[in-house]
Amino acid sequence: MSSLNPFEPSDLFHTQNINLDPFVENFPIFFYLEYLILNPNYVFKSTETLSYEQLSEHISGYIIGKVEGSQEYHSHISALAVDNQYRRLKISSNVLLECFKNISDYISKVKFIDLFVKCDNKLALNLYENIGYNIYRRVIGYYDNIREPSLKSTNNDNLDAYDMRLCLERDNFQSMKNGGPNNRCLPKDVVFK
Ligand SMILES: CC(C)(COP(=O)(O)OP(=O)(O)OC[C@H]1O[C@@H](n2cnc3c(N)ncnc32)[C@H](O)[C@@H]1OP(=O)(O)O)[C@@H](O)C(=O)NCCC(=O)NCCS
Structure with missing residues (x-):
């Protein structure tokens, strides 16, 4: 145990x-x-x-x-x-x-819990989705240490991250507003107020 x-x-x-x-x-x-x-x-x-x-x-x-x-x-x-x-x-x-x-x-x-997971880490994606986490956005080139990513870049599951969130009760799902896998952003946009 x-x-x-x-x-x-x-x-x-x-x-x-x-x-x-x-x-x-x-x-x-x-x-x-x-x-x-x-x-x-x-x-x-x-x-x-x-x-x-x-x-x-x-x-x-x-x-x-x-x-x-x-x-x-x-x-x-x-x-x-x-x-x-x-x-x-x-x-x-x-x-x-x-x-x-x-x-x-x-x-x-x-209000919520968040995390980044590589888009090709299917096993971890399954784990998070099974317990209620949702994809809030796709962060293009989050794991790319070489090139400066651009929103025009095509999706690359090995270099992009899903920003996943678990909304807690007091958040009333507000933190997932307009979220989803087609909500794309760059690493520099990942800032919190
Ligand atoms: C991802 C990781 C943390 C899962 O840990 P774990 O304790 O084995 O996970 P759990 O036993 O709680 O699995 C829960 C669910 O996740 C999914 N899952 C976990 N391992 C899986 C596997 N090998 N294949 C398919 N699905 C899997 C399944 O949906 C599973 O539920 P189920 O067993 O009822 O089908 C572990 O595999 C790990 O350390 N991986 C490397 C590091 C990593 O990827 N961390 C996450 C980065 S964000």
């Missing part, structure tokens, strides 16, 4: 296996530490007990997020990853994302 625990700086040395998956976002170490200092509620891990006698535990997944915006006050998921050997056991949907939603809804009381 999975348990939820706060993420600690030393856990960064025990998540390399998880981070080898090409769909997992890898960041410089200061990024994780900054999140831990500024948004401790939003950085946590799931663990599995391997041996009750020795009380040894293994990190099966983690989630990293933050709150941002004032008028568009919301929480943002910056990274979500589950170890390959613990996948398809609902650790993401029933443990990590469920807890993230509860903190967002009942503690921070935000």
Whole structure:
């Protein structure tokens, strides 16, 4: 059975296996530490007990997020990853994302949760859509580190991101107004009031 625990700086040395998956976002170490200092509620891990006698535990997944915006006050998921050997056991949907939603809804009381997912990450898209997230817009060239993207560029599932949102009750679906996969924008347009 999975348990939820706060993420600690030393856990960064025990998540390399998880981070080898090409769909997992890898960041410089200061990024994780900054999140831990500024948004401790939003950085946590799931663990599995391997041996009750020795009380040894293994990190099966983690989630990293933050709150941002004032008028568009919301929480943002910056990274979500589950170890390959613990996948398809609902650790993401029933443990990590469920807890993230509860903190967002009942503690921070935000309007919505958002995240970016590569358009070709079908597995993650399925996961988010299954639990109620909707595509708000397509961000052209979000993952393109080489060229300056333009709205005239054709869609490229490997370089574009879907900005997905889960509207919480107090938002009354306002944050999804005019949203959808045909709502295209550039990375520079992703700013929050
Ligand atoms: C995406 C990821 C986080 C899913 O974690 P998980 O704990 O295995 O997901 P869950 O068990 O909660 O799966 C929930 C749903 O997601 C979808 N899903 C998850 N894995 C899938 C797979 N291998 N194939 C098809 N659908 C899949 C299914 O709809 C599944 O529901 P179902 O099992 O009832 O069919 C995990 O595969 C991962 O770490 N991937 C690499 C990193 C990544 O893509 N992160 C998201 C970036 S935004």
